[in-house]
Amino acid sequence: MRGRLIWRVARLVERREETPTARTLLFQVPGWPGHLAGQHIDIRLTAADGYSTQRSYSLAAPPDEDRVELTVQQVPDGEVSPYLTQVLGIGDPVEIRGPVGGWFVWRPTATEPVLLVAGGSGIVPLMAMVRARQAAGSRIPFRLIYSVRTPQEIYYAAELRRGAPGLDVTYLYTRVAPEEVTRPPGRISVYDVNTHGWPAEFEPTCYVCGPTGFVETVADILVALGHDPRRIKTERFGPTGG
Amino acid sequence: MTEGYAGLGGYDGYGYDGYEDGNALAGPLREIFTVDVTAATCRCVSCGRTGEVATLRVYRHAPGLVARCPGCDAVVLRLTRAPHAAWLDLKGTTALRIPMSEDAVSV
Amino acid sequence: MGIVSPGFQGRPRRGDTRLPPGQYLTEGFPVLSAGPTPRIPTDRWEFVITTETGQEYRWSWADLMALPSETPTVDIHCVTKWSKLGTIWQGVSLDTLFTEVDSAADFALVHSYGGYTTNLPLEDLLDGQAWIAYRYEGEALAPEHGGPARLLVPHLYFWKSAKWVRGIQLLLTDEPGFWETAGYHNYGDPWREQRYQGD
Numbered sequence: 001m002r003g004r005l006i007w008r009v010a011r012l013v014e015r016r017e018e019t020p021t022a023r024t025l026l027f028q029v030p031g032w033p034g035h036l037a038g039q040h041i042d043i044r045l046t047a048a049d050g051y052s053t054q055r056s057y058s059l060a061a062p063p064d065e066d067r068v069e070l071t072v073q074q075v076p077d078g079e080v081s082p083y084l085t086q087v088l089g090i091g092d093p094v095e096i097r098g099p100v101g102g103w104f105v106w107r108p109t110a111t112e113p114v115l116l117v118a119g120g121s122g123i124v125p126l127m128a129m130v131r132a133r134q135a136a137g138s139r140i141p142f143r144l145i146y147s148v149r150t151p152q153e154i155y156y157a158a159e160l161r162r163g164a165p166g167l168d169v170t171y172l173y174t175r176v177a178p179e180e181v182t183r184p185p186g187r188i189s190v191y192d193v194n195t196h197g198w199p200a201e202f203e204p205t206c207y208v209c210g211p212t213g214f215v216e217t218v219a220d221i222l223v224a225l226g227h228d229p230r231r232i233k234t235e236r237f238g239p240t241g242g
Numbered sequence: 243m244t245e246g247y248a249g250l251g252g253y254d255g256y257g258y259d260g261y262e263d264g265n266a267l268a269g270p271l272r273e274i275f276t277v278d279v280t281a282a283t284c285r286c287v288s289c290g291r292t293g294e295v296a297t298l299r300v301y302r303h304a305p306g307l308v309a310r311c312p313g314c315d316a317v318v319l320r321l322t323r324a325p326h327a328a329w330l331d332l333k334g335t336t337a338l339r340i341p342m343s344e345d346a347v348s349v
Numbered sequence: 350m351g352i353v354s355p356g357f358q359g360r361p362r363r364g365d366t367r368l369p370p371g372q373y374l375t376e377g378f379p380v381l382s383a384g385p386t387p388r389i390p391t392d393r394w395e396f397v398i399t400t401e402t403g404q405e406y407r408w409s410w411a412d413l414m415a416l417p418s419e420t421p422t423v424d425i426h427c428v429t430k431w432s433k434l435g436t437i438w439q440g441v442s443l444d445t446l447f448t449e450v451d452s453a454a455d456f457a458l459v460h461s462y463g464g465y466t467t468n469l470p471l472e473d474l475l476d477g478q479a480w481i482a483y484r485y486e487g488e489a490l491a492p493e494h495g496g497p498a499r500l501l502v503p504h505l506y507f508w509k510s511a512k513w514v515r516g517i518q519l520l521l522t523d524e525p526g527f528w529e530t531a532g533y534h535n536y537g538d539p540w541r542e543q544r545y546q547g548d
Binding site for chain 3: 261301302306308310315317320322324325327328329331
Binding site for chain 3: 007044045048050051052053079083088092093094095
């Protein structure tokens with residue numbers, strides 16, 4: 001798969017509810033070359049009069065032949081997300097370009113422990129990494145810190161509850177926490193990362209994804225805790241990415 | 243007739259006064275280069291900061307992308323996409339170091 | 350044209366016979382930015398016209414406010430295909446500012462706070478075609494839309510209406526600005542659909 005990337009026709013095969021406002025979409029993309037966890041795709045929609053627009057979405061799962069999985073958050077007044085989550089029909093086409101991104105990726109051949117810090121929909125590429133680890137039978141220790149507003153907004157809730165050996169998951173709630181949780185709702189703090197992340201001496205690779213403000217806060221915290229900035233990889237979504 | 247580039251994570255608003263990071267350049271640059279360029283390192287001609295293209299601050303001005311140095315805000319890279327051509331301006335950086343061999347992403 | 354996704358409408362838009370080719374009407378006022386928004390307090394603001402001989406003509410904010418202003422109602426056309434009709438501005442006509450300026454130059458390079466530039470023939474700034482605008486729809490121009498003041502040259506694509514304007518440099522030879530050196534058309538007439546170089 002060399003040469004410049006082109007737009008490929010992708011057809012919707014399945015749509016699943018992740019939360020009341022988020023859907024996982026499974027597309028069939030003939031000729032899909034495969035991808036790495038952390039990469040994303042660009043999607044292009046064209047209306048009947050020729051008007052078109054593009055968005056980018058992270059791949060939510062490792063490659064499965066010609067199947068590509070995305071999780072899309074429905075944004076109020078959005079141009080594309082209401083269409084993808086509610087209107088696009090099974091068998092209908094969109095155009096996809098990818099996979100793209102070579103920096104914010106995790107390969108099962110990497111040997112360092114991994115810290116994943118997700119803010120809202122920033123969980124998507126990190127879940128691809130969790131799933132890639134599982135698919136590869138990897139024993140690399142993973143810690144996931146997942147910040148959400150309320151428990152109802154957790155993506156992949158059942159799968160994360162089931163867990164996996166060597167994967168530790170901590171949920172941080174910013175608005176409403178379940179009764180049994182002692183931590184009061186609030187934004188991620190130094191204490192949270194220090195308690196639930198890896199110590200800097202373990203030299204983990206850290207992946208942080210979510211809205212810009214969240215990513216900057218967490219990256220600053222990690223540096224303050226002694227992590228080498230070269231081992232911190234970030235992916236910022238726009239303001240409604242969280 | 244594209245509206246141009248749009249942000250990662252499915253950011254679905256129409257323009258906002260902020261920036262994303264250079265991961266958003268991956269697709270547009272992959273239309274031009276046959277390897278991923280976001281993992282390449284670049285050096286800002288203004289302040290000398292060196293970092294991956296993925297760490298640049300990307301401002302969307304569809305149909306042009308402007309990538310600025312996170313240290314000093316100087317323009318490092320610009321990419322404009324018209325129907326029959328792309329313009330890539332790299333005069334804000336001295337050179338790109340593009341990882342090859344086993345470090346490179348092969349898809 | 351890409352493959353059509355059934356049922357995809359896209360952002361509300363309408364064609365209209367009053368629009369230049371390829372444009373759609375929009376209700377909102379999209380913010381498109383190539384960098385961080387400059388924040389210029391009016392007590393620091395200054396506008397300078399520099400002629401080809403280096404002669405400078407300066408106006409402070411107070412100077413600008415003291416000049417006769419106009420309230421042009423104009424249609425604006427963005428190169429990203431969005432247009433707004435009948436937008437109401439308040440500003441000082443460039444004809445007023447150029448009254449005292451002595452120049453033989455044919456070209457202008459407009460400079461903005463934050464480093465943005467755009468170029469156009471001097472004659473396109475005169476004869477009631479351009480303003481330094483500081484109010485939009487009855488309110489002070491917001492920073493994200495180019496406030497405290499922006500150039501308004503509605504007969505060209507809106508990237509020529511430089512936000513956060515700080516000065517105009519008059520030149521004997523044309524010097525392409527920020528987007529003109531990145532593939533945008535040097536002149537930018539929406540009625541001839543001059544979006545990109547070579548159009």
